Amino acid sequence: MVSDLIDPSSNSWRTEMISDEFNQDDVLPILSIPLSQVGIDDRLVWYHTTDEVYSVKTGDNADEICQDFAFGLWRLWKNRNEVVFNGIHGHPLEILETWRKSTTKYRAFVAPEPANNCHRVTKPITDYGKTSGMWQKPRYETIKIYTDAAWCKNTMHMGVGWLGRDFAGLLQATGGSGVGYCHSAAAAEAIAIRAALMACIDHRFDDVIIESNARSIILMLKKEVVIDFSIECILGDIDILEQKLMSVSFAFVSREGNRAAHSVAKYVFKDRRSLTWDCIGPAFLFNFLA
Structure with missing residues (x-):
């Protein structure tokens, strides 16, 4: 049973058991499959149309299907050339992941800029749009949370970091984790946002702005582009965690x-531990915050 491979106390894969029981080529792909941290219910997923009915006349997703088809043909042609001219045989999972990344980047690039004051029905969420590279203070009693991730394609190892500052720019808390694996950089960025929301709950930050330089993930969270089904588990967790806070907003920030x-993400990535600091913070953050 798949459930036997999951540690219920931490909602994480049993790494040693998987390493012992499976072929080594399959270990990392298994460990990189995202798991829910809050226990979302299993459900059937249909992301092509809102009414769960699809026909050749369906227009909502026609452009996206054409995009998938076009990028898929291009990726197959590129892989064919690698085999014929260079003798390089790409791994099927890597080819599919590259195909997915190409379509995701394209859709994020052509997506319209977020409209101001775009609210969700369930709770007040303000669209702060894109922020500049300079510090912009939030409202009084609002905590601005920055998130980021570090990810290695070869090892699928990731590190996720977050930090929170108040309206005066003072550090309230920071932390991250460098003990996990995931299948893509997009998944790592989404996991960083999830970790930040869990930290907000632990620190009782009820009114927060979550900022990330992962534009595609921010657009997915705002329901402005089609959700990537490969990280839907993570996005589902984020949606549930939002409901536990008084107010949450998402915004894109420049790198x-x-x-x-x-x-912070790089630090925990190299250290391979989960760490949390209080308002004093670690020494390496001083110049950044100053």
Whole structure:
């Protein structure tokens, strides 16, 4: 049973058991499959249409199907050329992942800019749009949370970091984890946001702005682009965690404006531990925050 491979106390894969029981080529792909941290219910997923009915006349997803088809043909042609001219045989999972990344990047690029004051029905969420590289203070009593991830394609190892600052720019808490695996950089960025929300609950930050330089993930969370089904488990967790806070908003921040969270992600990635710091923070953050 798959459930036997999962540690119920931590909602994580039993790494040693999987390493012992499966072929080594299959270990990392299994460990990289995302697991729910809050226990979302299993459900059938149909993301092509809102009414769960699809026909050749369906127009909502026609463009996306054409995009998938076009990028798929291009990826197959590129792989064919690698085999014929260079003798390189790509792994099927890597080919599929590259195909998925190409379509995701394209859709994020052509997606319209978020509209102002785009609210969810379930709770007040303000669209702060794209932020600059300079510090922009939030409202009084609002905590701004920055998130980022570090991920290695070869080992699928990841590190996720987050930090929270108040309206005066003072650090309230920071932390991250470098003990997990995931199948893509997008998954790592989504996991970083999930970790940040869990930390907000632990620290009783009820009014927060979550900022990330992963534009595609932010658009998915705002329901402005089609959700990537490969990380739907993580996004489902985020949706549930949101409901436990008074107010949550998501915004895209430039990479330049997200250096502090990136430094935390890199630190835990190399250290391979889960760490949390209080308002004093670690020494390597001082210059970034200053």
